[in-house]
Amino acid sequence: MLRHQEVNKEKIISVDQFNLWYGKNQALYDIDMDIYKNEVTAIIGPSGCGKSTFIKSLNRMVEMVPIVNMAGRINYGNQNIFHPKYNVEDLRTEVGMVFQKPNPFPKSIYDNVAYGARIHGVKKKSRLDEIVEKSLKQAAIWDEVKDRLKSNAMGLSGGQQQRLCIARCLAIEPEVILMDEPTSALDPISTNKVEELVQELKTNYSIVIVTHNMQQAARISDRTAFFLNGYVVEYDKTDKIFHNPQKKETEDYITGRFG
Numbered sequence: 001m002l003r004h005q006e007v008n009k010e011k012i013i014s015v016d017q018f019n020l021w022y023g024k025n026q027a028l029y030d031i032d033m034d035i036y037k038n039e040v041t042a043i044i045g046p047s048g049c050g051k052s053t054f055i056k057s058l059n060r061m062v063e064m065v066p067i068v069n070m071a072g073r074i075n076y077g078n079q080n081i082f083h084p085k086y087n088v089e090d091l092r093t094e095v096g097m098v099f100q101k102p103n104p105f106p107k108s109i110y111d112n113v114a115y116g117a118r119i120h121g122v123k124k125k126s127r128l129d130e131i132v133e134k135s136l137k138q139a140a141i142w143d144e145v146k147d148r149l150k151s152n153a154m155g156l157s158g159g160q161q162q163r164l165c166i167a168r169c170l171a172i173e174p175e176v177i178l179m180d181e182p183t184s185a186l187d188p189i190s191t192n193k194v195e196e197l198v199q200e201l202k203t204n205y206s207i208v209i210v211t212h213n214m215q216q217a218a219r220i221s222d223r224t225a226f227f228l229n230g231y232v233v234e235y236d237k238t239d240k241i242f243h244n245p246q247k248k249e250t251e252d253y254i255t256g257r258f259g
């Protein structure tokens, strides 16, 4: 596939001939992809095509599976994240992640958001208060929780829990946010709120989102990559992917002929 290059856009992640195997089974093949700053990049494709594997590679979470082997490069900024001297903790601070199922800690709303800052050594109460308020505001949930910050996060609705998890991710001030089907467990109203939030967040962050929902990809992303059987079949501006795809497989998928 020809590498998709944009001259006037700043790249934040650059994936170069990336291959990944689970044991003997290859899950990703020769991925070449540039991810741009302050954009929403959607990853679409049928079940099992490698979407989650791909985004979990971007912050090296995929290495938690012991049988994983990889080849190729992923550059964050100018550095190869697989270089032996690259600090994976730093990477995960810069490249945060939000999961499919909201996964708040069984702690207070406040402690959920303050967690990352505390781990990074912030102790002063007034500073923690500031971080918690700012993150909850950015995640568009402050008004709903500001009077019950000491309540347990498990008492929030699923949609609120997901926005809380987004706040928790924002609190460590990442540059990139990876989202693996963040709305698939949510009702339509909560989904709408998270979609609006993603669009607001791209002013300050770069977002990569895996979604099974093609309308969602079309609504909220700037660029879309269509994955199939571990390959990137097509990667381009979202409008082009949905209205003028260059590959027959992409067209078949977006028109619902398979997948």
Ligand SMILES: Nc1ncnc2c1ncn2[C@@H]1O[C@H](COP(=O)(O)OP(=O)(O)OP(=O)(O)O)[C@@H](O)[C@H]1O
Pocket (backbone or CB within 6 Å): 022, 027, 045, 046, 047, 048, 049, 050, 051, 052, 053, 054, 065
């Ligand atoms: N932990 C694992 N061990 C072994 N194989 C795995 C593991 N995780 C994923 N795979 C395999 O890698 C391939 C890609 O899976 P992946 O979960 O990345 O796909 P996906 O596109 O995200 O799927 P879905 O849309 O169903 O979530 C599949 O063949 C899957 O079986």
